[in-house]
Amino acid sequence: MAEQSIDELIRIIAKLPGLGPRSARRIVLQLIRKRETLLQPMIRALQTVDTSITTCHICGNLDSADPCHVCTDTRRDPSVICVVEDLADLWAMERSHMFRGRYHVLGGVLSAIDGVGPDQLNIGSLLTRAAAEEVSEIILATNATVDGQTTAHYITERLQDCQVSVTRLAQGIPVGGELDYLDDGTLGTALASRRPF
Amino acid sequence: MAEQSIDELIRIIAKLPGLGPRSARRIVLQLIRKRETLLQPMIRALQTVDTSITTCHICGNLDSADPCHVCTDTRRDPSVICVVEDLADLWAMERSHMFRGRYHVLGGVLSAIDGVGPDQLNIGSLLTRAAAEEVSEIILATNATVDGQTTAHYITERLQDCQVSVTRLAQGIPVGGELDYLDDGTLGTALASRRPF
Numbered sequence A, B: 001m002a003e004q005s006i007d008e009l010i011r012i013i014a015k016l017p018g019l020g021p022r023s024a025r026r027i028v029l030q031l032i033r034k035r036e037t038l039l040q041p042m043i044r045a046l047q048t049v050d051t052s053i054t055t056c057h058i059c060g061n062l063d064s065a066d067p068c069h070v071c072t073d074t075r076r077d078p079s080v081i082c083v084v085e086d087l088a089d090l091w092a093m094e095r096s097h098m099f100r101g102r103y104h105v106l107g108g109v110l111s112a113i114d115g116v117g118p119d120q121l122n123i124g125s126l127l128t129r130a131a132a133e134e135v136s137e138i139i140l141a142t143n144a145t146v147d148g149q150t151t152a153h154y155i156t157e158r159l160q161d162c163q164v165s166v167t168r169l170a171q172g173i174p175v176g177g178e179l180d181y182l183d184d185g186t187l188g189t190a191l192a193s194r195r196p197f
Helices: A004-013 A021-033 A035-052 A087-096 A123-131 A146-158 A184-192 B004-013 B021-033 B035-052 B087-096 B123-131 B146-158 B184-192
Strands: A077-084 A101-105 A137-140 A165-168 B080-084 B102-105 B137-140 B165-168
Touching: A004 A021, A004 B035, A021 A035, A021 B035, A021 B087, A035 B004, A035 B021, A035 B035, A077 A087, A077 A123, A087 A101, A087 B021, A101 A123, A123 A146, A137 A146, A146 A165, B004 B021, B021 B035, B080 B087, B080 B123, B087 B102, B102 B123, B123 B146, B137 B146, B146 B165
Parallel strands: A077 A101, A077 A137, A137 A165, B080 B102, B080 B137, B137 B165
Antiparallel strands: none
């Protein structure tokens, strides 16, 4: 339809998560219309990310430095490691501004269906870190899905020989949640984990 | 939250039409994960579009050549010009594979609210083209919105002195449309414009 190079760009953008050919066309039109204010800054930002971002060899975070700024931040508590499935989960934890320890990004969860076993995840490096003397607590912040909880159980077993306490995120009613709209599982868990008022 | 250059990229992508911070984060994560297969091809495609795409001085189409490949295609009928609001409409017409003439992209519609007058649109160049001897028909393919129809009426008036027939797209029931779900305006127009069976 359109010119070849535009079609190629639409084809690539349509592959991004949540987008399709129609939204990609709208985006490309906007990019071409705002060449100086959108297209060119976007090229520069993509290039910067492509050339400067690397994976932290300690925790698996993505950063311009290796070790990453979380691992080297001396104001953060090195005795607590929060284990997350994915970088998106690390970002979500950081947005909450509540956690001041270090992270460990697994890079996924154990999944029989997707054929993901312990060797595909960064579990070995977690065990090495957990064995270090300074580490006293491992927080398992995997998702509250079946795969996430399976992975958490597996890691707990592997950590049994280490002298660390293993905790996981509380499950219960989300802030602002109304009982009437909650699923039975969440309500049941919240009841079973009730705490003194 | 994330590293500075990643945050900057998220900020830019969140400005694209239909996207926000959350979808931009998902996209950036995917881009970083698939650096060779997605991020780098996307940079190259954006650069190609940025450097090669230019506006056709005849019709306003975007193309790697000026005049564009539609204006220079000798297999297309130079006697019919289809006037569209926007490049997206030109692409939509091309996808229908039904039009084999030339185009004229207005670059918007007359709009009192948005302060768009005739001088902001490519109407002058259309009048010049319509005055050429080879042109026999101008098809007004503006949207069936109030602004689109206002613009079509304005152009019709300006074209009165030219020896061209001015037509517009038929309005009626869309293909596959069910009467029960149509709005009253469309049904009324379809009834008023009924044709012998």
